[in-house]
């Protein structure tokens with residue numbers, strides 16, 4: 001008999017006024033009992049509508065049925081058939097736009113908590129099953145993966161399982177991509193990412209950090225001199241955009257990348273135990289409405305800022321951030337200044353930020369993206385006090401690889417052009433996927449692209465005569 | 467891990483280390499830099515590649531002890547290893563077509579200017595090197611520099627080496643005595659580079675400066691190293707670190723270089739305190 005409750009089993013979480021002072025994970029995860037209870041809300045629909053919302057087609061009804069029976073290990077194996085980072089995706093997928101959006105239980109009441117169940121299963125497995133992955137037999141072929149974000153790690157794992165000798169080249173000193181430098185500890189504990197990377201190492205994947213491809217080695221050299229049979233490029237969209245308004249070079253103005261990298265990768269939140277500093281001051285203005293903006297704002301609050309504002313030029317409905325993060329941010333005391341746009345950053349006599357001049361916006365006609373275009377309300381400017389401004393208005397791919405790989409086609413946004421079904425680029429033997437192809441998107445899409453590319457690299461190299 | 471195979475103390479606050487980093491050594495060119503971390507909790511700190519040996523697979527950096535991170539770097543000796551080293555980063559210097567160059571080093575900037583002088587010298591370019599220090603005890607790598615240029619002028623602010631004067635004064639003197647430079651390379655503190663540029667602008671001599679703003683990734687991903695050049699925002703780590711000095715907005719660069727002053731002091735104080743407390747507990 002299914003559990004007909006209209007609401008999800010609530011997930012325990014830290015109190016807002018406690019958690020906004022620490023970097024420990026906000027949500028605490030289901031217990032076994034809670035997971036079973038929630039799993040029983042699933043109707044095991046025959047036509048599996050939820051699955052069409054999942055970019056990697058996790059076998060949702062099947063794994064949930066196993067959870068309902070208390071078969072957690074089997075549930076994990078079921079998820080693993082199509083997804084390689086369930087502990088991550090369960091936490092960071094925008095489920096409300098993906099799997100849960102199509103869940104029939106969502107028609108009346110809340111959908112089944114697919115993400116929370118996925119996370120539970122992955123965490124349970126990590127805690128209870130110390131399985132050592134077996135190193136597959138080598139097929140003698142070498143593949144280079146550039147970038148250790150979700151796309152690269154997934155591609156590397158899939159290829160290693162097929163017997164390829166895979167080397168991952170990562171520019172930073174720690175693998176994980178946005179999962180380590182962007183998304184904060186309180187949303188995605190870094191131990192989880194490290195555990196995923198260790199699994200890859202057990203499979204025989206070599207991870208070389210501190211290797212900036214395009215500088216220390218080029219893609220060309222990987223193929224022609226280092227003996228790699230194919231290359232996957234998963235270098236993400238790491239180039240920060242600025243607003244190009246007056247005052248952006250003042251002290252106290254950060255790109256979200258710099259702000260979050262200092263805090264997450266360099267652990268400035270543990271300063272001075274760790275050496276890297278970050279300055280937050282009393283009033284922080286974060287510009288943008290996506291996950292990046294929420295992460296920056298909530299981090300600033302945790303570092304002691306008194307007033308943290310999100311300044312976003314559209315309304316809440318258009319905000320691209322995950323629903324849960326917006327909700328959590330509000331609970332934690334972040335103030336939302338919606339339908340506002342910064343026009344100028346003002347400095348004091350020492351070159352430090354002092355305030356931000358914003359203008360009010362109203363929504364006009366829908367633009368190309370279908371979202372209503374914000375237009376400024378004339379004469380509505382006002383000043384917001386600020387010691388720190390964090391610009392979180394988007395990122396584009398870094399041009400380093402493009403500039404050093406002559407016959408690699410890119411589009412006008414600097415994204416590598418790759419076939420969606422295969423990940424093939426204009427250059428033979430070179431594949432690409434994730435944010436470097438799509439522009440800033442999601443973890444699950446990046447992972448899916450890594451899987452797709454791994455499959456077509458395998459096909460290409462199996463067919464190619466040596 | 468990146469092993470230190472050689473260490474030399476050049477003066478009380480400046481040391482040289484030669485580090486095993488074969489991949490970097492293979493590609494390094496003058497004008498480029500590396501970023502290193504001493505240990506797991508350390509900052510990423512950028513240093514110019516002062517020298518490299520492709521056969522031995524080593525990279526040499528010369529560093530000045532100015533704060534917490536450079537202090538802990540200086541605690542390592544031969545045989546110890548660095549946690550991380552990434553590079554070569556930045557654009558290599560381009561010296562095509564020049565015939566006579568003045569290379570100017572201010573203090574530690576001398577170490578950053580040295581590989582450029584050496585490269586020019588090896589290309590057969592006539593190089594006058596003018597290095598300035600506060601006093602004679604701070605003079606570094608004089609012998610290396612001597613071998614990397616045609617004429618070396620070592621100046622001191624207080625005249626304690628018998629050659630009193632700022633580098634700009636010496637440069638102007640040389641220009642006025644008829645030396646025709648088609649390029650000036652100036653590397654040192656921001657105020658010094660600014661002064662050199664003000665001078666060379668007057669004489670219309672193209673001037674390259676090396677910008678060393680605060681950096682994190684060194685790959686164009688944080689934007690922390692942004693500076694204004696010719697009215698445009700540039701990232702020093704990928705567009706530089708060398709720029710046309712006559713286009714650089716030095717005033718905003720000087721303001722930005724003060725960004726973390728307070729926290730740097732805190733980090734340092736705390737390191738000293740921990741060490742003292744450590745001794746008390748021992």
Ligand SMILES: Cc1cc2nc3c(=O)[nH]c(=O)nc-3n(C[C@H](O)[C@H](O)[C@H](O)COP(=O)(O)OP(=O)(O)OC[C@H]3O[C@@H](n4cnc5c(N)ncnc54)[C@H](O)[C@@H]3O)c2cc1C
Pocket residue numbers: 092093094146147148149150151152169170171172175176177178179182183211212213214234235236237238260291292293295322398400401433434435436440441442443444446
């Ligand atoms: C702050 C923040 C919060 C986010 N929150 C969410 C969320 O809640 N849910 C969600 O689904 N998505 C979220 N995203 C988006 C998601 O993280 C990305 O879409 C995803 O990480 C893209 O994966 P990727 O593998 O393509 O690239 P990345 O994760 O960007 O990884 C690329 C890696 O390549 C390395 N690299 C780059 N250039 C080179 C080079 N030349 N040589 C070697 N290595 C190189 C980089 O250092 C990096 O490690 C967020 C993004 C940010 C920035």
Ligand SMILES: Cc1cc2nc3c(=O)[nH]c(=O)nc-3n(C[C@H](O)[C@H](O)[C@H](O)COP(=O)(O)OP(=O)(O)OC[C@H]3O[C@@H](n4cnc5c(N)ncnc54)[C@H](O)[C@@H]3O)c2cc1C
Pocket residue numbers: 499509510511512513514515527528529530531532533534535536537574577578677678679680681682707723724730731734
């Ligand atoms: C491209 C580049 C090349 C450099 N080359 C050399 C070199 O060859 N030899 C050398 O001694 N120094 C060099 N520097 C400067 C060197 O990186 C700093 O002296 C060092 O980071 C100071 O760290 P600290 O913790 O010891 O001092 P801190 O107490 O942190 O700071 C002392 C001073 O160093 C500056 N500084 C701090 N952190 C950084 C950072 N991440 N990047 C740049 N400056 C910083 C600050 O403005 C401050 O004035 C270079 C910097 C850059 C950007």
Ligand code: SF4
Pocket residue numbers: 053054055056057058060083089090093095098099100114115118444
């Ligand atoms: S991977 Fe993401 S979209 Fe797919 S089922 Fe899991 S949470 Fe939903």
Ligand code: SF4
Pocket residue numbers: 041042043044045048049050051060061064102103104105112114
């Ligand atoms: S749509 Fe909802 S109820 Fe139906 S199988 Fe999927 S998760 Fe279960």
Ligand code: FES
Pocket residue numbers: 680681682683684685686687688689690691692701702703704
């Ligand atoms: S150091 Fe981050 S962009 Fe230059």
